[in-house]
Amino acid sequence: GAGVSQTPSNKVTEKGKYVELRCDPISGHTALYWYRQSLGQGPEFLIYFQGTGAADDSGLPNDRFFAVRPEGSVSTLKIQRTERGDSAVYLCASSPTGDGTDTQYFGPGTRLTVL
């Protein structure tokens, strides 16, 4: 079946602009995660959804970052007033139940470059 998909695959924007990154999880997965991976680093947690609600948003770096999952499926990560330090690969993952033992299935990521 289809895996996790993310669009766009690449996004180049200018400092101060607004961007939206989209994630389509595996059908039926109730849990959805966003991570950010900087060059040479492991992924860092941003936010976790259980269904439509954000169960844990403690990884969001500041209030310029926001994410939604209005129907419990597709999620959008929104970044306002982008800064050069926001440049990274943004990864989305989904899992069947959100239990800690779940395997998280990752998408290919969106590479964001802020000029």
Added chain:
Amino acid sequence: AQSVTQLGSHVSVSEGALVLLRCNYSSSVPPYLFWYVQYPNQGLQLLLKYTTGATLVKGINGFEAEFKKSETSFHLTKPSAHMSDAAEYFCAVSERTGRRALTFGSGTRLQVQP
């Protein structure tokens, strides 16, 4: 806060040699433990995980890992490296209670020399 340490950002082995990638976690309560692999221009893929039961876990592509509570370790091994094993490997943990998200190590890039 939970942390994961992967010793060696780069590891180089010869084809056919033993692969050993090290991972240590910080918490006093053993977490759930995962190894993911990232091939060039591809997404993260689960190699194996330990949640409960037998401490030696076998995964895909001939990899295995052993959970050692006394050493707070979960090292990844493969008896004989293949050229196709060249990739970035990440150790990750999730908490048994509390945070469901993964905490990743900084990764180890494995090179396999012919």
